[in-house]
Amino acid sequence: MVRGVVQRSSIVDVARRAGVSVATVSRALRDMPNVSQTTRDRVLKAAEELQYAASPLASGLVTGRVRSVGVILPYAGRWFFAEAVRGIAEALREEGYDLVLHVLADARRRREFFSSLPVRRRVDAVILVALPLDVREADLLRSLGVPMAAVAEPMAGVHGDRIDNVAAARLAVQHLLNLGHRRIACIGGDLDGPERFGIPGLRTEGYRSAMAEAGLEVEEGWEIDGRFTARGGELAMSSLLSHPGGTPTAVFCQSDEMAFGTLRALRRAGLTCPDDVSIVGVDDHELSETFDVTTVAQPVPAQGASAARWVVRALQEGTGAHQPVQDVAIHPARLVLRGSTSRLP
Amino acid sequence: MVRGVVQRSSIVDVARRAGVSVATVSRALRDMPNVSQTTRDRVLKAAEELQYAASPLASGLVTGRVRSVGVILPYAGRWFFAEAVRGIAEALREEGYDLVLHVLADARRRREFFSSLPVRRRVDAVILVALPLDVREADLLRSLGVPMAAVAEPMAGVHGDRIDNVAAARLAVQHLLNLGHRRIACIGGDLDGPERFGIPGLRTEGYRSAMAEAGLEVEEGWEIDGRFTARGGELAMSSLLSHPGGTPTAVFCQSDEMAFGTLRALRRAGLTCPDDVSIVGVDDHELSETFDVTTVAQPVPAQGASAARWVVRALQEGTGAHQPVQDVAIHPARLVLRGSTSRLP
DNA sequence: CTGTTAGCGCCTTCAC
DNA sequence: GTGAAGGCGCTAACAG
Numbered sequence: 156m157v158r159g160v161v162q163r164s165s166i167v168d169v170a171r172r173a174g175v176s177v178a179t180v181s182r183a184l185r186d187m188p189n190v191s192q193t194t195r196d197r198v199l200k201a202a203e204e205l206q207y208a209a210s211p212l213a214s215g216l217v218t219g220r221v222r223s224v225g226v227i228l229p230y231a232g233r234w235f236f237a238e239a240v241r242g243i244a245e246a247l248r249e250e251g252y253d254l255v256l257h258v259l260a261d262a263r264r265r266r267e268f269f270s271s272l273p274v275r276r277r278v279d280a281v282i283l284v285a286l287p288l289d290v291r292e293a294d295l296l297r298s299l300g301v302p303m304a305a306v307a308e309p310m311a312g313v314h315g316d317r318i319d320n321v322a323a324a325r326l327a328v329q330h331l332l333n334l335g336h337r338r339i340a341c342i343g344g345d346l347d348g349p350e351r352f353g354i355p356g357l358r359t360e361g362y363r364s365a366m367a368e369a370g371l372e373v374e375e376g377w378e379i380d381g382r383f384t385a386r387g388g389e390l391a392m393s394s395l396l397s398h399p400g401g402t403p404t405a406v407f408c409q410s411d412e413m414a415f416g417t418l419r420a421l422r423r424a425g426l427t428c429p430d431d432v433s434i435v436g437v438d439d440h441e442l443s444e445t446f447d448v449t450t451v452a453q454p455v456p457a458q459g460a461s462a463a464r465w466v467v468r469a470l471q472e473g474t475g476a477h478q479p480v481q482d483v484a485i486h487p488a489r490l491v492l493r494g495s496t497s498r499l500p
Numbered sequence: 501m502v503r504g505v506v507q508r509s510s511i512v513d514v515a516r517r518a519g520v521s522v523a524t525v526s527r528a529l530r531d532m533p534n535v536s537q538t539t540r541d542r543v544l545k546a547a548e549e550l551q552y553a554a555s556p557l558a559s560g561l562v563t564g565r566v567r568s569v570g571v572i573l574p575y576a577g578r579w580f581f582a583e584a585v586r587g588i589a590e591a592l593r594e595e596g597y598d599l600v601l602h603v604l605a606d607a608r609r610r611r612e613f614f615s616s617l618p619v620r621r622r623v624d625a626v627i628l629v630a631l632p633l634d635v636r637e638a639d640l641l642r643s644l645g646v647p648m649a650a651v652a653e654p655m656a657g658v659h660g661d662r663i664d665n666v667a668a669a670r671l672a673v674q675h676l677l678n679l680g681h682r683r684i685a686c687i688g689g690d691l692d693g694p695e696r697f698g699i700p701g702l703r704t705e706g707y708r709s710a711m712a713e714a715g716l717e718v719e720e721g722w723e724i725d726g727r728f729t730a731r732g733g734e735l736a737m738s739s740l741l742s743h744p745g746g747t748p749t750a751v752f753c754q755s756d757e758m759a760f761g762t763l764r765a766l767r768r769a770g771l772t773c774p775d776d777v778s779i780v781g782v783d784d785h786e787l788s789e790t791f792d793v794t795t796v797a798q799p800v801p802a803q804g805a806s807a808a809r810w811v812v813r814a815l816q817e818g819t820g821a822h823q824p825v826q827d828v829a830i831h832p833a834r835l836v837l838r839g840s841t842s843r844l845p
Numbered sequence: 846c847t848g849t850t851a852g853c854g855c856c857t858t859c860a861c
Numbered sequence: 862g863t864g865a866a867g868g869c870g871c872t873a874a875c876a877g
Contacts, residue, residue: 212558241605256589419791524863534862
């Protein structure tokens with residue numbers, strides 16, 4: 156029975172020391188009403204002296220709640236995830252919930268996650284961060300029967316915290332149009348895969364609609380996949396530079412990390428930003444200021460925190476079960492002007 | 501009793517369905533020896549059909565283990581943390597452990613963490629990521645009596661996974677020396693605060709020793725605090741540029757993020773890298789390639805994964821208690837040559 | 846206001 | 862090789 160150096164004390168020890176029953180200790184420690192002030196003080200003192208903290212396992216076994224929330228995210232674009240997790244962590248801690256992190260780093264991990272569902276019985280709620288799910292995966296998660304929220308990526312029937320992706324893209328492209336640009340390309344995600352209806356799809360839609368409104372043609376090959384990484388952005392830009400129909404004068408990048416990559420491609424090609432090509436990104440990555448990238452900023456920690464607060468509220472109010480919802484919180488996105496965009500000469 | 505849509509089945513259901521006792525189910529499902537093959541098969545089948553998964557709460561209550569590890573990190577330099585966490589998450593998942601994340605975002609959160617110690621009873625082990633602790637904090641964590649490991653930041657009496665910070669710094673400075681530089685500055689952390697003996701202290705020590713070996717004087721004001729952020733690096737570089745005794749021809753930045761900041765400061769001052777000033781960083785940040793920064797690369801996910809495996813092993817072998825150890829795994833750091841450094845004309 | 850008691854779901858001796 | 866039964870530490874009725 157020697158589990159570690161310290162001998163964890165149980166509720167019985169506290170009860171004995173305070174001279175009351177375990178039930179009273181339980182009540183006092185959880186700020187329940189029916190306890191006299193004097194008794195409460197005595198219990199609190201005893202607990203303090205014994206360094207007592209209730210076992211979440213034992214209480215969870217009884218109540219069915221474990222006071223922890225699962226956060227599930229893929230591995231791509233570290234910055235966004237780190238920021239979102241920061242916001243979630245802050246909000247959950249505020250509410251006294253633990254954050255259990257699950258990183259679906261690759262296809263195998265993802266398969267394993269959905270087949271073993273390690274969050275089962277271990278979390279009271281789930282937050283998905285920028286994770287597009289297929290129908291089967293979504294159903295599996297729903298089968299957990301716990302409140303669920305989705306950050307950034309839209310998900311049907313689940314509470315969402317995100318920006319208006321179409322509008323954000325329009326904002327970026329409109330800015331380029333206002334500067335006189337007409338030949339505007341778009342570096343985004345894979346439009347043939349499952350993301351077609353997700354963030355890349357929506358941002359591309361915004362790009363198209365802004366172009367169409369301006370009466371402009373989107374040239375063949377101007378919508379190109381940058382995989383939301385700097386490296387991908389670089390490759391995409393290189394390919395744009397060797398475009399048969401001529402190079403665009405401006406590029407809308409669906410993430411700042413891809414914008415960073417385009418800067419490199421330009422530099423390598425001996426071109427200058429913004430003199431030769433204007434670049435606008437999305438995110439307001441922490442290094443966007445450093446590298447002087449004009450961007451459509453989105454509040455990432457705030458989206459995470461909002462989702463966290465939502466699931467906690469659902470937990471407090473509801474049965475703790477998953478319920479179809481369609482309430483979505485749209486967070487503001489705004490244009491941040493920097494040096495990577497300029498008026499077309 | 502309606503907890504969610506799904507009706508979780510318990511070990512009793514499986515036992516009934518398989519026509520055996522719960523004890524047998526427990527044994528069979530955990531691959532224990534004394535179960536006949538036929539019985540085992542029957543149990544496995546029943547469990548499968550019922551979608552049964554043992555409640556970690558209930559089993560944890562009995563065994564005293566919760567199969568989860570606490571990861572504690574401050575909030576600074578997002579890239580490093582995201583990478584470390586990725587490595588840790590991967591390794592823990594591999595071992596079937598949950599990862600409970602605690603972000604000590606600011607002084608208040610930090611105080612709260614150490615006064616309430618929310619990891620108590622909720623994790624079997626603890627991993628610290630780049631978190632310098634004072635004596636009191638270290639003792640509090642030790643009092644948990646669980647295995648503990650420290651990533652990146654050295655910590656007395658605790659298993660560590662890190663690089664040789666002195667050697668890494670020497671590698672960087674030596675590279676500049678080899679290129680003919682003599683006037684070399686160093687942008688690092690706060691050497692007056694508690695970090696004096698931590699990473700910034702060690703890297704500064706490496707810088708000094710390399711300079712001394714080359715018979716060079718470190719000029720007053722050349723060791724400057726960049727707070728390990730891009731913004732801090734920018735400010736530090738600006739201040740170096742207005743140095744009364746003349747500008748250095750090369751700068752050793754103790755992190756790549758600070759190096760990014762110095763690039764911006766140079767650009768703003770109308771100077772070019774590496775023509776006017778050479779820059780070398782530490783980390784091999786994902787964007788270092790993009791921005792062509794020469795750096796001393798360190799394997800971050802590997803350090804995290806190694807720490808995770810260490811605590812799991814300690815859990816399997818030992819009593820699960822914290823024991824003073826001094827085994828430290830030193831990970832390799834290597835110079836990655838890029839375009840931000842060049843020979844002194 | 847406080848105490849007694851029955852589980853929560855599982856593991857683990859101890860018999861058989 | 863298998864089963865019965867006693868907890869693990871706590872909460873939630875139900876009595877007083």
